[in-house]
Amino acid sequence: KPSKEGESHADDSPIVKAFRVFQKELDNRNDRFERIFKLSRDITIESKRLIFLLQRVIGSDDPEKLLAEAAEKIHELHSTKFLEIAKELEGQDSYQYLRAYTSGLQEYIEAVTFYYYLSEQRLVNLDKIQKQLIFPKLVSVPVESSGTDSQEAGPDAKQDNSDPSCSDDQPKPMDHSDDNAGNSSTKPEPTGSVSPAGASEDKKTMLVHVPPSEYMLGVADFTGELMRMAINSVGAGNLDTPRVVADMMRVIHNAFTVFDNASRELRKKTSVLRQSLQKVETACYTLTVRGSEIPQHMLTDVFTSTAAS
Amino acid sequence: KPSKEGESHADDSPIVKAFRVFQKELDNRNDRFERIFKLSRDITIESKRLIFLLQRVIGSDDPEKLLAEAAEKIHELHSTKFLEIAKELEGQDSYQYLRAYTSGLQEYIEAVTFYYYLSEQRLVNLDKIQKQLIFPKLVSVPVESSGTDSQEAGPDAKQDNSDPSCSDDQPKPMDHSDDNAGNSSTKPEPTGSVSPAGASEDKKTMLVHVPPSEYMLGVADFTGELMRMAINSVGAGNLDTPRVVADMMRVIHNAFTVFDNASRELRKKTSVLRQSLQKVETACYTLTVRGSEIPQHMLTDVFTSTAAS
Amino acid sequence: MASTQDIFTDFQEYLNADHELREEIRVVTRDMNQLVREIQTVLQVIHQPAQGTSMAELCKTAEDMFGKGKELYRQLAEKIPENQYYRYSDMWRFVSQRFVYLAGLIVFLRDGRLVTREEVAALLGVAVQREDGFHIDLDDFLMGLLNMTNELSRLAVNAVTSGDYERPVQISRFVSQLDAGFRVLNLKNDALRKRFDGLKYDVKKCEEVVYDLTIRGLVGAHNKD
Amino acid sequence: MASTQDIFTDFQEYLNADHELREEIRVVTRDMNQLVREIQTVLQVIHQPAQGTSMAELCKTAEDMFGKGKELYRQLAEKIPENQYYRYSDMWRFVSQRFVYLAGLIVFLRDGRLVTREEVAALLGVAVQREDGFHIDLDDFLMGLLNMTNELSRLAVNAVTSGDYERPVQISRFVSQLDAGFRVLNLKNDALRKRFDGLKYDVKKCEEVVYDLTIRGLVGAHNKD
Amino acid sequence: MASTQDIFTDFQEYLNADHELREEIRVVTRDMNQLVREIQTVLQVIHQPAQGTSMAELCKTAEDMFGKGKELYRQLAEKIPENQYYRYSDMWRFVSQRFVYLAGLIVFLRDGRLVTREEVAALLGVAVQREDGFHIDLDDFLMGLLNMTNELSRLAVNAVTSGDYERPVQISRFVSQLDAGFRVLNLKNDALRKRFDGLKYDVKKCEEVVYDLTIRGLVGAHNKD
Amino acid sequence: MASTQDIFTDFQEYLNADHELREEIRVVTRDMNQLVREIQTVLQVIHQPAQGTSMAELCKTAEDMFGKGKELYRQLAEKIPENQYYRYSDMWRFVSQRFVYLAGLIVFLRDGRLVTREEVAALLGVAVQREDGFHIDLDDFLMGLLNMTNELSRLAVNAVTSGDYERPVQISRFVSQLDAGFRVLNLKNDALRKRFDGLKYDVKKCEEVVYDLTIRGLVGAHNKD
Amino acid sequence: MASTQDIFTDFQEYLNADHELREEIRVVTRDMNQLVREIQTVLQVIHQPAQGTSMAELCKTAEDMFGKGKELYRQLAEKIPENQYYRYSDMWRFVSQRFVYLAGLIVFLRDGRLVTREEVAALLGVAVQREDGFHIDLDDFLMGLLNMTNELSRLAVNAVTSGDYERPVQISRFVSQLDAGFRVLNLKNDALRKRFDGLKYDVKKCEEVVYDLTIRGLVGAHNKD
Amino acid sequence: MASTQDIFTDFQEYLNADHELREEIRVVTRDMNQLVREIQTVLQVIHQPAQGTSMAELCKTAEDMFGKGKELYRQLAEKIPENQYYRYSDMWRFVSQRFVYLAGLIVFLRDGRLVTREEVAALLGVAVQREDGFHIDLDDFLMGLLNMTNELSRLAVNAVTSGDYERPVQISRFVSQLDAGFRVLNLKNDALRKRFDGLKYDVKKCEEVVYDLTIRGLVGAHNKD
Ligand SMILES: [Mn+2]
Ligand SMILES: [Mn+2]
The missing domain is CATH 1.20.58.190 (Translin; domain 1)
Incomplete structure (x- = not known):
């Protein structure tokens, strides 16, 4: 084979020699960016499927089964695509590659936020999401805290090796659910003492960094799924869901209006959020107005029979 | 593991049963699209590198070595990424997936057209490009025409197994350089008797279909590289190249103005082509004007010494 | 040349x-x-x-x-x-x-x-x-079905106006089943997905008609399945 | 909450x-x-x-x-x-x-x-x-070099005006070498690539100045390397 | 010159x-x-x-x-x-x-x-x-009619509020006929076509008002022709 | 110099x-x-x-x-x-x-x-x-009023959910009067005009809420003035 | 009906x-x-x-x-x-x-x-x-003239390459007169105006060609009229 | 009201x-x-x-x-x-x-x-x-000056065609001084800044004209100050 371009030639001028070195650095970075970008695309696709799955929970005969299936999928995402990204980012400044994985990450946050809302009826915080994306390093020094806390019902708790895709050299995500780390990662980074971007807190781990702004954009998208669910639930005869969802969405909406000047992106999402909220409020209204025509107990009967279809 | 979504459940309604079948068809198609899209991205990157390599030919001490290196890379692209796409497209209507691979294909055509222009000083036709993207099927019935014609000096002729990446189960691209096929593939397909889209001409081969319009878009981009080369060659003391290139570009430009109404894409490319042509014409002009100040033989001397630096 | x-x-x-x-x-x-x-x-x-x-x-x-x-x-x-x-x-x-x-x-x-x-x-x-x-094409078949549900939800309303109380019940059940069918699909973020997002309003509209009929005793609450 | x-x-x-x-x-x-x-x-x-x-x-x-x-x-x-x-x-x-x-x-x-x-x-x-x-950052280092070549081609012209005929010869050789260096890089289609596309005009300009000097015998044709 | x-x-x-x-x-x-x-x-x-x-x-x-x-x-x-x-x-x-x-x-x-x-x-x-x-111009005449139907669907709603139950029935019938008329036309893909696509929402709104009146017995069923 | x-x-x-x-x-x-x-x-x-x-x-x-x-x-x-x-x-x-x-x-x-x-x-x-x-500035005063109507139409909907049936009637009357006021203005083709074009959706929304209440007898008809 | x-x-x-x-x-x-x-x-x-x-x-x-x-x-x-x-x-x-x-x-x-x-x-x-x-139409006549000047400035360049030194001088004079003519017009801010704004680049290009010829004595100076 | x-x-x-x-x-x-x-x-x-x-x-x-x-x-x-x-x-x-x-x-x-x-x-x-x-307004004054330099660089070219070799030298010196003046300003990233970025082309053009004259002995070198 002919000699590779990257190799040095005897007859190069000093300038050309220097540039051959530059080339390697450029190629390395571009290749890494490309690999992360492709992983992000996969994550986007999987997250969209996950959301579809979760939309079937309300009105399902066996919601627990669906949630378990979702947890399985989330776990699989951690142990494959996210782990691979974490490997790529090890020793790197993750902001350099943020553009490569932000879109997959946001879609993932939308999905996982939705999952936790369905499981725990609350908005999951960034800290929990971030922790699930911390992995032990491959050069395995025995890690003390690798024993899982079984109190956690999330997908991260599922650490048995029944998943065939989880072979020996693929580590499991770590779950530091002890509180000593606090919510440091939602704290302002620039002034924080730890540096979650790229270098993880101790030298035995690596991570996929989740910047708070990406988290919030994912949360905004999540409210769109809440709206879909609320509207669907009316058809399924579920009379309480719209009101519960509206309450949750109002809290988020009010919060967003407080910092909607932070970026054009957030402002755009806020306006979509407001539209979604109004759709849910209209659903609540419709239930009230229609419900006014018969006594409450009879209303419930009617909807229960309707839901049975 | 929980049962897959695709599986049928006993309690499904007939409609849901029908939709589970639909789902498989949709997923198959989307997954295939995604795989081809990623291969196309790789081809784009490799083609861009190839073009950079080829831009070094003019003014190089050893152009033959660079061209050989390029031929090697083209051959490698055939036997890896393009072969994989051909496998994906086997038995499919390639127009259904054209959007997935068109951008990589166009960049590849730009590169390979440039390669042939440098090797043979002419525009390579579609037929030759298409033939290099026909591969024998994996289910290997002995193929009679697999003996290569050594008359062809292109990258396709390089079929020794010195390339370690070319293992046994990776077939070599076939080269039907016998002329009985004519240039049938640049002939209007709708009226043609063969159907190059997806189903290859005989059942023993598979191919990556190159529609004439994609070929022509690649050719348009190639003229941009011609312009770059012409301007660079002036700096390298090469006085003839701009005129030769301008002639070639004028032929292409005039042809494009004839069919520039065919699509918005072609129209845009035509306008860029015109700008490139004017840059080369200006270079020719400058050489003429400046050359007017001394006798021609002296001019050549001057530039020869300049070029030696 | x-x-x-x-x-x-x-x-x-x-x-x-x-x-x-x-x-x-x-x-x-x-x-x-x-x-x-x-x-x-x-x-x-x-x-x-x-x-x-x-x-x-x-x-x-x-x-x-x-x-x-x-x-x-x-x-x-x-x-x-x-x-x-x-x-x-x-x-x-x-x-x-x-x-x-x-x-x-x-x-x-x-x-x-x-x-x-x-x-x-x-x-x-x-x-x-x-x-x-x-x-x-399958996409077009599915899109055609979604267009149909929109027409059916309109028919559910107009059937009542014409005094036909059975049709809405039949439509509501059918549209619900179609909705369940579509939920099985993994739709990409394309035209089909967007159109499917509108299906929920058809489902809801049909449900409301059946509800209106049911609370007035115009159809039996339990003759639905 | x-x-x-x-x-x-x-x-x-x-x-x-x-x-x-x-x-x-x-x-x-x-x-x-x-x-x-x-x-x-x-x-x-x-x-x-x-x-x-x-x-x-x-x-x-x-x-x-x-x-x-x-x-x-x-x-x-x-x-x-x-x-x-x-x-x-x-x-x-x-x-x-x-x-x-x-x-x-x-x-x-x-x-x-x-x-x-x-x-x-x-x-x-x-x-x-x-x-x-x-x-x-390496990208910024390279972009800085490209900005420099533009300034140098301008200097080649102005040096002649000031009667300095050696500077253009030196500049021309240097810019050519830089051009050869950049050609080694596989640049993506980004700002750097776009700026590099302009480098060829700087090279050409410098060559032209040297040419002007050479044909007038203001510098020797062979003292270039 | x-x-x-x-x-x-x-x-x-x-x-x-x-x-x-x-x-x-x-x-x-x-x-x-x-x-x-x-x-x-x-x-x-x-x-x-x-x-x-x-x-x-x-x-x-x-x-x-x-x-x-x-x-x-x-x-x-x-x-x-x-x-x-x-x-x-x-x-x-x-x-x-x-x-x-x-x-x-x-x-x-x-x-x-x-x-x-x-x-x-x-x-x-x-x-x-x-x-x-x-x-x-005919295009403008037709566009004017389409703007009118939008106003009429609004009137159907407000007439009910004012206690006038006959007006919505009359409007619904009229708007349906207009819709049938427009459906006959082979419109180009222009502003008129786009506006006509909005007509179906007016038709639907009117039908729903008549439905609301019918199911509550405020107008009789079968009074369509 | x-x-x-x-x-x-x-x-x-x-x-x-x-x-x-x-x-x-x-x-x-x-x-x-x-x-x-x-x-x-x-x-x-x-x-x-x-x-x-x-x-x-x-x-x-x-x-x-x-x-x-x-x-x-x-x-x-x-x-x-x-x-x-x-x-x-x-x-x-x-x-x-x-x-x-x-x-x-x-x-x-x-x-x-x-x-x-x-x-x-x-x-x-x-x-x-x-x-x-x-x-x-007067432009800003008017723009502020138009922003208010959007919030009011939302309130009309939510008031009903909270069981307050009088508020929507009051809002609908108020928003209609504002609309009549704005219609008198000869607005230039600017931001104010564009925003005013959106007002009609608020008016319509409020009217539909009052309609829903009226047809179910939750407020009386004819209570307009 | x-x-x-x-x-x-x-x-x-x-x-x-x-x-x-x-x-x-x-x-x-x-x-x-x-x-x-x-x-x-x-x-x-x-x-x-x-x-x-x-x-x-x-x-x-x-x-x-x-x-x-x-x-x-x-x-x-x-x-x-x-x-x-x-x-x-x-x-x-x-x-x-x-x-x-x-x-x-x-x-x-x-x-x-x-x-x-x-x-x-x-x-x-x-x-x-x-x-x-x-x-x-007059607008189209004028637009056609403006399209012509672009082709002429290109011709001025290529004529020199072909050894014809008189053509550029003729073109430059012609394009300048056209420019003077258009400058008199009070154009609206439309396509014609936009295209006219591009004319100055053609004028400049032609002037530079004549300059290049003049400074090398390929055509005489002062041959303007 | x-x-x-x-x-x-x-x-x-x-x-x-x-x-x-x-x-x-x-x-x-x-x-x-x-x-x-x-x-x-x-x-x-x-x-x-x-x-x-x-x-x-x-x-x-x-x-x-x-x-x-x-x-x-x-x-x-x-x-x-x-x-x-x-x-x-x-x-x-x-x-x-x-x-x-x-x-x-x-x-x-x-x-x-x-x-x-x-x-x-x-x-x-x-x-x-x-x-x-x-x-x-000062912004407009500065913008006007920048427009002037563009016209002057064109004049430098055309003066040579007319056989006037002193004007370009004068223009080049003047435009350079203007350039130095503008460099003192801390411009925001606005229209003025954008137009100023174009000034360097005028400077360069003028310098090249002077170069062309100098190398042909049409004006003396070292005549800068
Ligand atoms: Mn979503
Ligand atoms: Mn290119």
Whole structure:
């Protein structure tokens, strides 16, 4: 084979020699960016499927089964695509590659936020999401805290090796659910003492960094799924869901209006959020107005029979 | 593991049963699209590198070595990424997936057209490009025409197994350089008797279909590289190249103005082509004007010494 | 340089042939659109049936008109070179969706069930699968069904106005099942997904009509399944 | 619902801190831009040297001004949290390119050779590699070099006007070598590639000046290498 | 070279004349827009009629105001050079559509039927056909009708609020007929087509109001024809 | 050459002064935006009143917060050189609109009527007319009113959910009157016009809510005036 | 009911006629575009004249091809209903501009002067003024001239390469006069204005070519008039 | 409801007044643009001077035409309510820039130096500073200077064609000094900055002309100061 371009030639001028070195650095970075970008695309696709799955929970005969299936999928995402990204980012400044994985990450946050809302009826915080994306390093020094806390019902708790895709050299995500780390990662980074971007807190781990702004954009998208669910639930005869969802969405909406000047992106999402909220409020209204025509107990009967279809 | 979504459940309604079948068809198609899209991205990157390599030919001490290196890379692209796409497209209507691979294909055509222009000083036709993207099927019935014609000096002729990446189960691209096929593939397909889209001409081969319009878009981009080369060659003391290139570009430009109404894409490319042509014409002009100040033989001397630096 | 010129001459011929074929396709699809409008006009009567309108007769009339559609699809299929379906399919995608919608409407009105891909293919004289020849793309079949549900939710409302209280119940059950079917699919973020997002409003509308009938005792609460 | 509220409060704090840091960076980079303009003004004199202007002195003056640049980079580096370089680097990217361009110009004028990354890093008191701390990104180093070639082709023209016929020959050879260097790189289709596309015009301009001198016997045809 | 100069002097005169004419047209269309707003204000009362408001009187008042419109159209027609209607028609297209909409509304409220082109032409003192002089273009007539249906669907809702249960039934029937009419047309993919796509929402809204009245027994079922 | 240099030095001083003033204004308007968001948060409660929430108390709380706004406007007015209001007004235009919107909302909730320009001016401690000093531009006052109607139509919906059937009737009447007022205006084709085009959706939404209540007998018909 | 339906049937006839006319126009303008491209191909040779190419013969060949253009304009004019020129003129506007550009180029190459509107009209067999029948609109005539200057500045460059040093001088003078002519016009802010803004680059390009020739003594200075 | 109506009536008056004033301003600025075009036409002659054209006379003619400009600025200033300059200044910004450009050109041609703000103000009869009345905004003054340099680089080229070899040397030195002046400014990232970025091309062009003259011995080297 002919000699590779990257190799040095005897007859190069000093300038050309220097540039051959530059080339390697450029190629390395571009290749890494490309690999992360492709992983992000996969994550986007999987997250969209996950959301579809979760939309079937309300009105399902066996919601627990669906949630378990979702947890399985989330776990699989951690142990494959996210782990691979974490490997790529090890020793790197993750902001350099943020553009490569932000879109997959946001879609993932939308999905996982939705999952936790369905499981725990609350908005999951960034800290929990971030922790699930911390992995032990491959050069395995025995890690003390690798024993899982079984109190956690999330997908991260599922650490048995029944998943065939989880072979020996693929580590499991770590779950530091002890509180000593606090919510440091939602704290302002620039002034924080730890540096979650790229270098993880101790030298035995690596991570996929989740910047708070990406988290919030994912949360905004999540409210769109809440709206879909609320509207669907009316058809399924579920009379309480719209009101519960509206309450949750109002809290988020009010919060967003407080910092909607932070970026054009957030402002755009806020306006979509407001539209979604109004759709849910209209659903609540419709239930009230229609419900006014018969006594409450009879209303419930009617909807229960309707839901049975 | 929980049962897959695709599986049928006993309690499904007939409609849901029908939709589970639909789902498989949709997923198959989307997954295939995604795989081809990623291969196309790789081809784009490799083609861009190839073009950079080829831009070094003019003014190089050893152009033959660079061209050989390029031929090697083209051959490698055939036997890896393009072969994989051909496998994906086997038995499919390639127009259904054209959007997935068109951008990589166009960049590849730009590169390979440039390669042939440098090797043979002419525009390579579609037929030759298409033939290099026909591969024998994996289910290997002995193929009679697999003996290569050594008359062809292109990258396709390089079929020794010195390339370690070319293992046994990776077939070599076939080269039907016998002329009985004519240039049938640049002939209007709708009226043609063969159907190059997806189903290859005989059942023993598979191919990556190159529609004439994609070929022509690649050719348009190639003229941009011609312009770059012409301007660079002036700096390298090469006085003839701009005129030769301008002639070639004028032929292409005039042809494009004839069919520039065919699509918005072609129209845009035509306008860029015109700008490139004017840059080369200006270079020719400058050489003429400046050359007017001394006798021609002296001019050549001057530039020869300049070029030696 | 002669050979370079040949390349461009060939390409010009290719473009001309492509252009002519598109013109021919346009002629056929225009007739198809015209036919679709005519069938639709026939079926619009269901929303405001005059005394004595027979649903069965309406459906028969509409179905018979598909005969001309068969002929048009035969002409169209003839024109499309093998394996170039997707090269031109944007030109008949929309009208095919409308044929599916009309076929689906007829079958539901007549038999109260979902039309199959096989039935649609038979009505239009085309293949079911791509491998077997000119076909209706699955995306277009599904889009046609979604257009149908919108028409059905409107029919649920108008049936009540016409004094028919059973139809809404039947429609509501059917649209709910279709909704369940669509939820099985992993849709990409495309036109189909967007249109499917609107299905929930049809479901809701139908449910509300049934609710209105139920609380007034116009239909029995338990005759729904 | 309290916990949800907390999340948003945290997020607000995050945004505020980010905003403040950006403000602080802006203050430093404004001073950097000011300094760059001042050094540039000193160096502009090369295009129209007064009688008795010493190139060596000019370079010395300009180089000394980098002392203040060092101090500014120290301040900047201090502010950037470890490993968040690329989060904010768009804010100093442009000014860093200009520092590289000026450093490259000084070194060429003085020593007739390409500045190294190490020299630039030393002049500005930053690290050479990302791993070792605050650094000048390779992209920005390269962009700075390309800006320099544009200035050099202008100098080749003006040197002739000032009666200096050796400088253009030196510049032409140097710019050609740089061009050869850049051709080795596989650039993506980004800003760097676009700027590199312009380099060929600088090369051409310099060659033309040398040509003009050569045909008039103002420099020997063979003293070029 | 005098001739080159002459050519441009001629051009300038041409351009000046065009500019002035456009200014004059603008003055008239401003008055037209003012008048349209005034008529609209009169007719807005139909949505919230005070005790004892007479629909007939309202219509009479509004119709009388068309007198001034006639005068304005006369002024406009006078200014337009014979047969340059389509050169400038974009300037009055929109206001003509609004006149049609108002005329259509008045005729429907008074007589319960569709306004004819002849009636609109008579109200505005213009020709019906292009051949006979200044006219309202057919596209604009149709667009005006589509704007009217939007107003009617709103009226169907408000009539119920005012306790008038017959009006919605009449509107629903009328809007359905208009819809059937438009469906016959083979519209191009232009503004008219886009606006027509919105008509189905008006039809649906009206049908739902009639449904609400029917299911509550406020109007009888089967009263469709 | 010295004089040229001097000229540019003067220019720089001028530019610096302008730049600094803009910075100071930005500081005040940032605080204003913060305050607006806080008041807005207080008033969001109207959409979801807890048991025992008093609308009067809410309004009182919100109104008291305008005290800080008064102070901020005082600071702002102080900074603006006499009669350069329009040179910088784009910087506070948007926040002033939001103050108007909030003031309008409070007055309507409390007294069921339109806020006056005088009231807004008094709440913010600014002049009513430009001649009398720092004022709220009329365009911004009107834009604020239009922003308010959107919030009111949302309130009409949510009030029903909370069991308050009188509020929607009051809102619908109020929004209709505002609409009639705006229709009288001859708006240019600007932001105000565009926003006004959106008002009709709010009017329609409110009318539909009243319709829903009326047809179910939850409020009486004919209660319009 | 019948009358509503009848009205729409009439409309359909009108729309169909319009639709068919547009199709017919499209067929003619397609041929026109084809012809324009062919003439253009003939004239492209000027940029790269082979030994012994006669400019006069080239112009003759190109001019003869206008014969077919005349026939096509005859067909087109025949189709356009009297005085509906501006209703459809967007369909041939662009191709007319290209005919003007080609005619202007031929006349300049042959006679070194500006083509007149009369000559263009004669070449295409159309009227000069709107009043006298089918014509080329003045805007399109001017746009055609502006397109010509771009081709001429390119020719100035290529003529030098072919060793013709007089052509650029002639072109530069001509383009300057055109520029002076256009500067007198008070153009609206439209496509024509935008294209005129580009003319200055053509003027400059031509002036630079003449400069290059002059400074090398290839043409004499002071040969301006 | 009377008070609501009053608000809208007041606003209408406000809008009308604003509209009328804008119309009046437009009239004056149209005349200004016309005048600018006329002066420009006079000055265009410098690029192709006929035998015996006197630069001094040309300048005199052009300067005299500023008399009419003075009158127009007086009319304009009169219309602008005290201290509402920036409310409307976008309407005359562009034309003022062109006046500055023309004044700058005249002064340079006559005296070989930069025009001062005072001179421009005097020529147009306006104040120098905002505080003293109607003035030319500094941004516009600077923009006008930048437009002038573009015209000067063109003049450098054309002067050579006319056999005038001293003018380019003078221009080159002048443009360089202007460039040095602008480099002192800390420009924001706005239109001015963008236009300033274009200045370097003018500088380069002029330097190349001087180079061409020097290398051919048409002017002596070292004649820089
Ligand atoms: Mn989503
Ligand atoms: Mn390229």
